[in-house]
Amino acid sequence: MARTAERYLDLRPDKEREETVCRAGNYLRLSVDSDYTGSDSLENQRRLAREYADRASDIQIVKEYIDDGKTGTNFERPAFARMMADLRQGEIDCIIVKDLSRFGRAYTEAGSYIEKVFPFLGVRFISIVDRYDSSDPECDKELLLLSLKNLMHEMYAKDISKKVGSIYKIKQEKKVFYRSSTLPYGYKMDQAGKNYCIDEPAAEIVREIFAQYRKGTSKYVICQQLFERQVLTPAQYRKTGRVFRGDGDELKIWHASSLERILKNPVYIGNVLRHKTEQSFFEGKKSSAVPDEERVLITENHPALISAEVFEEVQDRLGCMREEYAGYRSRSDVVKESKVFEGNIFQGKLFCGKCGANMIRRVGYHHVDGQEVRHKEYMCDTYNRLPAKCSPGRIEEKELCAILYAAIRKHLSLIKGMKKLVERDVRYSFEARMQKLEGEKQRIRNCKAITEQEYLEKYARYTAGTSSRETFQEFRRVYLEKMNSYQEQLEELDAEGKKVKRNIASIKNMFLTWSAVDGGRKLTEDMVNSCIERIDVFPDKRLEVKLRYHDCFDLLEKWVEGEKEA
Template sequence: SARNGWLDDNGRVFLYFTQEEVMTMKVWKAALYIRLSVEFNGRRGDSLETQQQIMEAYLALCPDLEIVAVYTDNGTTGRTFEREAFQRMLDDVEHGRINCVVVKDLSRLGRNAIDSGYYIEKYFPLHQVRFIAVNDQFDSENKENSGSHLIVPLKNMINEAYAADISKKVKAQQRQAMQDGEFVGARPPFGYKKAPDNCHKLLVNEDTAPIVRQIFQWTVDGISLNEVVKRLNQSGYPTPGHYLAQTGLITNKRLMGSGKWQTWTVSKILADEVYMGDMVQGKSKTVGHKQVPTDRSEWIVVRGTHEPLIARELYERVQAVRERAAAKQGTEKIPYTENILRGRIFCGCCGKNLHRQRSRGIYSYRCIANDRMGVQYCPGGVTHLPEKRLFDALLAIIRKHAEVVVGTHTKLKQQDYKITAKKAEMTAEISKLQQETERNRVFLTSLYENFVTGILTGTEYHEMKAGYTQKIETAVLRVQQLQSKQKALENQMERYTDIAKRLAAVSEDTALSALLVNQLIDCVTVNSAEDIHVKFKFESGFERLMEVLEDV
């Protein structure tokens, strides 16, 4: 039948509803999903605030839609659905917290045609979720959208092609810039800075260029790599990572490094052709979302693009020195065995990693801090610890802890009845809370009906609504806490049982392997051959498990 209404500026139809219709209509729990792409170009219509305003204005005219949550993915590409906020929204869908998803337009949901089509055509209907794309005038509950199953995939394919086209254009522009000798990196090489008026041009950085020149000079003078590193650290020269941090070009602590020069950092500088004034780029490419090195034949090399820090003749002499040093070290053809303690074994005196070395086929560990940082940097460090002696000591420590853990696990098994009782108690409370929540939601719906019919005043309605809403939110939070504790209890039990089984399998004949180290050992601290401390991955595991039991 005909109904009065009006058209907005976009041609959308909004209708007047009678009081009886408002009272009987289903109220949807709506979630606003907002996504700002990594390729955001600054257009106002795409900003986070504008997307939310558009959706809120639309929902304000829809009495059957109530906003219960807003999910925002900022700076996230639409070509993948592995987005933090989007995944949280799906979790809330599956737990029944929301049953309607609203986006500004289809491109905000995603630019991958296949996955977008899956959510719109399969996932949302399966979970009885209403889907609305405001600017595309799409509403899965609107019968006039019955033919939109043809339009939606088409728009998704356009969005996907748009994203792919942007990516292709960006890569093509970068490659052309490389071929033109322009610098396209995010941060300049150590010894250079970007020109203030042109971020693609390199200028000599007088703060760090002398350090680079000194590294090359020491090397050509026959100074070993270890000695160069030692001199740099003793002189207090800033490392590339720390200099970038000091100048505000990086903030990630992981990228800053330790603040001490390492041999691999110096080797990288010595091998870089950029210091001859040549631009060498395209050394890596993205394959399957990962950066992989490219073959040298694929590098883009443009000569004489900027001021050199060293003469070409000096660079070539340094490469000859490095080649002779590599050839000398390469006389021993026997390959090294795997260092199963790499990154896990530290000096008890200075805290630095212990270095594994080989002499006449025998492996040993020692602290090389004095070699890198200067004499007396580590006055009490380990100078020589044979690997076999270390491994024997570690196995003895593991077997000793195995006895304790296996014994504790036996005691833990005796608590099975208590654990079962706790699980049942939590399950019963969750069920009770869910029933109370459902009753309160029914009361909340009736409040609105009483307000519309005039039984309740506006003040009474808002006060009572706030009370029931608080009860519902408190109950939902408690259910989440109980479910979290149930999961924590199960995870701790499973983890500790698994550890106990692994340790029980360690016998007198067991050899220390990479698998065993990865499963059990967090780190090893060596003060001396007789004073070795092991931090296990399972330490305090039993205590945490008992805390969970007591807490629930």
């Protein structure tokens, strides 16, 4: 008996399966210390991939994954993780990279992905510069060369890691200043590029933050004041160079955690704390925090923004606040509640419909028979931090799960009801459309051939002197217009043909993905990840749910309506 996953694999004839367009993901990576304008720049990697896809008739780039400033010595990269998730979900079935060094410099892991993981998942892997395409049988002979090149990349990375690590260690021992990857808010590099100097516009904001907190203002109130004054966050300031909001700038709310990092940073009294984390690729050590006693403090390195006395007072208050909070936690049931909230299945998918902010998970209370009962609920993060800027839209997790489970069950029933229809009628409809497109393309090719033959005849008459130059030039102008028109029509038909093929593949993937979660008795994380793309919650508890493969549902519904009318 055939496995369930194989029931949908033969929806198309063999010839059409061979011509299936690969839905490719373009993977780009740039290291922290890479030359942003060189051959490995993101733009150059993007251009090479697009040119390669344009030349290939069976590849279409549908997604792009960028790990900017990420090392290739391991595969713990955000964009790479997203790409692998999309591969497993069937959203892409091909990976394109500029060369193997962009994919990764770790020989063992890279070889495992290319020679084991990708073939198992049925994924096509293309390395442009290395002229490697896993779908080409002749490339199998180059796997040994591929592995050797990966080994060379890893050895190079380890050698560079050792040299760079040695340089940093010498500087730390001698307490020589070197800049961090991100400049502290309120400072900039001096003209020589060798040390920090005061960036006065941002420095004034830093002084105000210290002054407000020193006199007893809470971090949350300071954040609200900064928002009301339209002060851009440090991340926005680094991008725009503006302290206050300008035309076209999005005004974001400061986080209390960002404020605390500023208040705790000794850089504002002229000191620099280095060697806070430690990592060694050539020794196989991952990044980890260094104990306080092993960290390196460089004192009086640059001009201070605040006095040492103010900084010490602020540290004392921060310490007292931490002790008070620790006491509160020991006396309350917060610890118990944190265990209740382990595993948020809506992480990254639940948003406020009014302001677009994330919905945060929290404890809510309601009364039952005169008793206060706790429940889990979601609230707009903007309202939680700045109530005046959004509405108190809340929804209980239990209620949300019930609504989404009912919606998923409804669409699963729809899929079951349409299974035979898709396997039979929709497949024939797509095949008929492809045949019609191919017939139209052949008609245009015939017209092109006739027009070209006519051109050759006119040209022969012109060269023989039986036709005037003016007559031939006019005919040539009309001929070029016709040929351009034919070419445009062929390109449009090719694009439509690719769209039809993508629709077939998407519908097949939709059936496989949704059918995999059938049978669940309650809403699970797998259901949410497989079936839901985004959820917007409005203040009146109205939900807007965007399902995964919603385009396929729309396509099938339109097709069914068209069949009913016919």
